[in-house]
Amino acid sequence: STYSHMNNTSFGTADIYMPESVFVEQKRMKRSHSQVSSSSSSPVSSKLKRQRGNDKFLSVWGQSARLGLPPTIKVSRTEEGIKLYLQAYQLSDCALDTVSATRNLGVSYLRLAELMAQHPKLDYAFYGKGSCSLKNRLDSHQKGINYLCEAIRIGKTLPDKTDEWRKKVDESLVDHLKRLYNVLNETSEYGDWREKRNILLKVIGVCNDNNCSVQWIPYRDVARLILNYGISLDGKDPLNAKIVMLECETAINNAVAAAKRFDRLEVVEELNDMNESRLVHLARAQSSLERTAADDLLKKIHDTEELDMDMIRVVLDHYRTSILLASKKSANSFPDPESEAISTSRIGYVYKTVLGMHEKAEEYFLQCVLLADSMKPRTFFGCDWFKKAKDSIEDYRRKRADQDSEEWEKKRSGLLKKMKPTLDRMHNALKVSESQLYQSYILVKYLLREHPPKKFKKKDIDEILDSLPPKMHDVTKKQAASAIKKITMFYHPDRNSKIHHSEEWFVFCTEVTKLLTEKISFFKGF
Numbered sequence: 001s002t003y004s005h006m007n008n009t010s011f012g013t014a015d016i017y018m019p020e021s022v023f024v025e026q027k028r029m030k031r032s033h034s035q036v037s038s039s040s041s042s043p044v045s046s047k048l049k050r051q052r053g054n055d056k057f058l059s060v061w062g063q064s065a066r067l068g069l070p071p072t073i074k075v076s077r078t079e080e081g082i083k084l085y086l087q088a089y090q091l092s093d094c095a096l097d098t099v100s101a102t103r104n105l106g107v108s109y110l111r112l113a114e115l116m117a118q119h120p121k122l123d124y125a126f127y128g129k130g131s132c133s134l135k136n137r138l139d140s141h142q143k144g145i146n147y148l149c150e151a152i153r154i155g156k157t158l159p160d161k162t163d164e165w166r167k168k169v170d171e172s173l174v175d176h177l178k179r180l181y182n183v184l185n186e187t188s189e190y191g192d193w194r195e196k197r198n199i200l201l202k203v204i205g206v207c208n209d210n211n212c213s214v215q216w217i218p219y220r221d222v223a224r225l226i227l228n229y230g231i232s233l234d235g236k237d238p239l240n241a242k243i244v245m246l247e248c249e250t251a252i253n254n255a256v257a258a259a260k261r262f263d264r265l266e267v268v269e270e271l272n273d274m275n276e277s278r279l280v281h282l283a284r285a286q287s288s289l290e291r292t293a294a295d296d297l298l299k300k301i302h303d304t305e306e307l308d309m310d311m312i313r314v315v316l317d318h319y320r321t322s323i324l325l326a327s328k329k330s331a332n333s334f335p336d337p338e339s340e341a342i343s344t345s346r347i348g349y350v351y352k353t354v355l356g357m358h359e360k361a362e363e364y365f366l367q368c369v370l371l372a373d374s375m376k377p378r379t380f381f382g383c384d385w386f387k388k389a390k391d392s393i394e395d396y397r398r399k400r401a402d403q404d405s406e407e408w409e410k411k412r413s414g415l416l417k418k419m420k421p422t423l424d425r426m427h428n429a430l431k432v433s434e435s436q437l438y439q440s441y442i443l444v445k446y447l448l449r450e451h452p453p454k455k456f457k458k459k460d461i462d463e464i465l466d467s468l469p470p471k472m473h474d475v476t477k478k479q480a481a482s483a484i485k486k487i488t489m490f491y492h493p494d495r496n497s498k499i500h501h502s503e504e505w506f507v508f509c510t511e512v513t514k515l516l517t518e519k520i521s522f523f524k525g526f
Contacts, residue, residue, distance in 0.1 A: 046091040050101055053084030057104070061111055071119045078115060079125050082108045095154050099161070102151040107172050109144030113137050113179060134183060138199065141180040145203055148173040149210035156211075174214050177203070181221045185228070193229040197222055216264055219255035220271065226251050227274055231281055238288035245282040252278065284336040287325040291343050294318035298346075301354060312354060319343045319350075338380075341371035345385040352392060362396045365389040415507045423511060426450075433472070436522040440480040441472050443519065444487055447512065453490035454501060481523035488516045 056077045059065055085108060089101035116124065116137045127136040151169055155161040180203065184196045200222045207215035230244035252275050259267040297315045301308065326340035348364030351357045368389040372380050380386035416423075429446045430439045445468065448461050464483050469475055489495070496509040 046088045046093065046097040046101065049084050049088035049091060050097070050104065053081045053088060053104060053108075056081035056084060057108060057111075071115065071122060075112075075115050075119070075122055075124060078108060078112050082112065082126075095158055099151050099154040099158060102147040102154070103169055103172075106144045106146075106148030106151060106169075106176070109140050109147065110172060110176050110179070113140040113144065113176075113183075116140060117179075117183075134186065137183050138180065141176050141183065142199070142203070145173065145176045145180065146206055148176065149206050149212050152212050153210040170212075170214055173212065174217065177214065177217045177221070181224070184225065193225060197225055200225065213262055216255065216258040216262055216267055219251075219258040220267060223248060223251040223255045223271065223274060227278055230278070234281055234284060235288075238285040238292070241285035242282060242289065245278050245285060248278050249275075280336070283325045283328050284339055287322045287336060287339045287343070290318045290322035290325065291339070291346065294322065294343075294346065298350065298354075307354070312350065315350060316347060319347045323347075337371050337375055341368045341375075341380075342385045344368040344371065345389045348389060348392065358396055358399075362393060365392045365396075369393065411503065412507055415504055416511075419504065419508060419511075422508070426512075426515075436519065437475065437477060437480055438472050440484050440519045440522070441468060441475045443515065444468065444480070444483045447487060447491070451508070451512075453487070453496075454505065455495060456490055477523060481520075484516060484519050484523060488513065488520065491516065 060069060060074045060077045060081075082105065085101055085105045089098065089105060092098040092101055112124075112126075115122075124136070127133075127139075148169060152166070152173070155166060155169065181200075184199065200218050203218040204215065204222070207218060226244060226248040230241050230248055233241035233244065252271055256268055256271050259265075259271065294315045297311060297318070301311055301315065320343075322343040323340050326336040326343065344364050345368040348361045348368060350361075351364065352361035365388075368385070372386055372389075426443075426446060430442055432442060433439055444464065448465055452458075452461055464486055468479055468483055491509045491512045493506060493510045493513060496506055498506045
């Protein structure tokens with residue numbers, strides 16, 4: 001509905017601006033426009049007024065204008081020039097005089113707006129003492145745009161108006177449009193974004209009525225204005241951000257259509273980029289709304305004594321929808337990984353606190369932390385959702401480690417009881433001698449023959465056995481120390497994990513390593 005009346009929109013209103021062309025239109029319609037008028041005093045008067053206006057205007061803005069003119073003189077002469085151009089416009093009785101007056105008025109109002117921006121504290125006769133407000137600057141641009149659009153429309157009917165002339169008029173109009181948009185974004189003192197949008201919509205109406213070739217500019221500016229306002233709501237007001245971004249879609253589509261009409265493909269590309277940004281922020285707003293709905297329901301669950309599984313399912317659905325919206329890919333990037341991380345953390349909280357499913361909760365908390373890490377160098381240590389995720393992961397892993405350790409100790413005790421005869425035979429074999437040297441010799445031979453290591457080749461075992469003398473009493477400390485150190489590597493628990501070998505073999509290697517470590521201490525220095 002915002003754009004449906006655009007082609008019928010009158011640019012001026014009583015409280016903004018009603019151009020003189022509206023009042024003299026009936027007078028001009030009664031007379032046919034022609035390049036050369038019959039003998040009449042009006043065209044001569046119009047031309048004379050225009051020439052006087054040129055003298056005033058060029059004394060400030062012409063190439064021969066004196067440098068260093070005080071701002072007050074620039075303002076007064078520019079305003080006097082505008083008054084004379086207005087009189088020339090009202091007295092014009094042919095298309096040639098009208099198009100000249102309207103073009104001069106458009107350029108003059110551009111210069112006046114420029115002075116108002118540079119010297120806001122001066123007094124301007126057109127707006128009263130101390131009245132250089134943002135609204136009056138906008139009014140000056142609006143008037144200039146209106147006159148230039150009329151000059152473009154009438155100029156198309158005059159054969160002597162060259163392409164160079166039309167190009168210069170278009171350049172002045174483009175300058176007006178750019179400055180108008182900058183003024184609208186310069187400060188927030190002039191109404192809200194809807195009032196600014198309405199000003200641009202009136203400009204679009206004028207450009208459309210006069211079939212200006214640069215009408216795509218205000219269309220694009222409306223889209224930019226709405227998009228920037230929607231982005232400003234990001235993280236503050238997701239509901240309004242969603243509404244604004246949906247409205248922005250219409251503005252962008254209208255701007256694309258206008259740009260295509262005039263073969264401005266580079267503008268179409270720019271608008272496509274704007275639409276990508278719009279989709280990103282729309283998804284972000286929708287994701288935030290879903291998460292807020294889930295948070296509100298979660299509070300109700302905490303306030304009730306009985307566990308309502310249906311409500312919990314609805315909460316989880318809201319959080320999952322929030323994640324889906326936040327992780328939706330656009331332009332090969334994630335729109336909002338932070339929003340995705342927050343909602344993921346919330347799901348982990350539900351599984352941990354409400355449902356007591358700690359293992360499932362840890363999966364979501366871990367995913368939350370990974371998403372946070374993907375946003376480096378940003379950090380979230382001060383955020384409650386990130387702190388809960390980190391603390392929950394550490395708490396879960398600590399409890400899981402304690403639980404695993406307790407379970408393993410129970411299992412290990414059972415395995416030791418089962419393996420007691422095997423271990424007893426090994427210890428009994430060492431009782432042949434009380435000498436640590438001879439016990440080491442016996443232990444090496446016993447282990448390699450009765451319980452050979454599972455990870456090493458037979459030639460490695462034979463090499464160690466061959467390094468020892470056939471008789472125990474012939475062994476030297478050096479030979480025994482070397483053999484003990486080598487087989488310690490064979491039986492070390494780190495090389496015989498439960499993952500690759502049986503739990504029984506792991507426990508046996510653990511006990512053997514304890515015994516071998518005692519023997520190694522005897523051979524220190526060898």
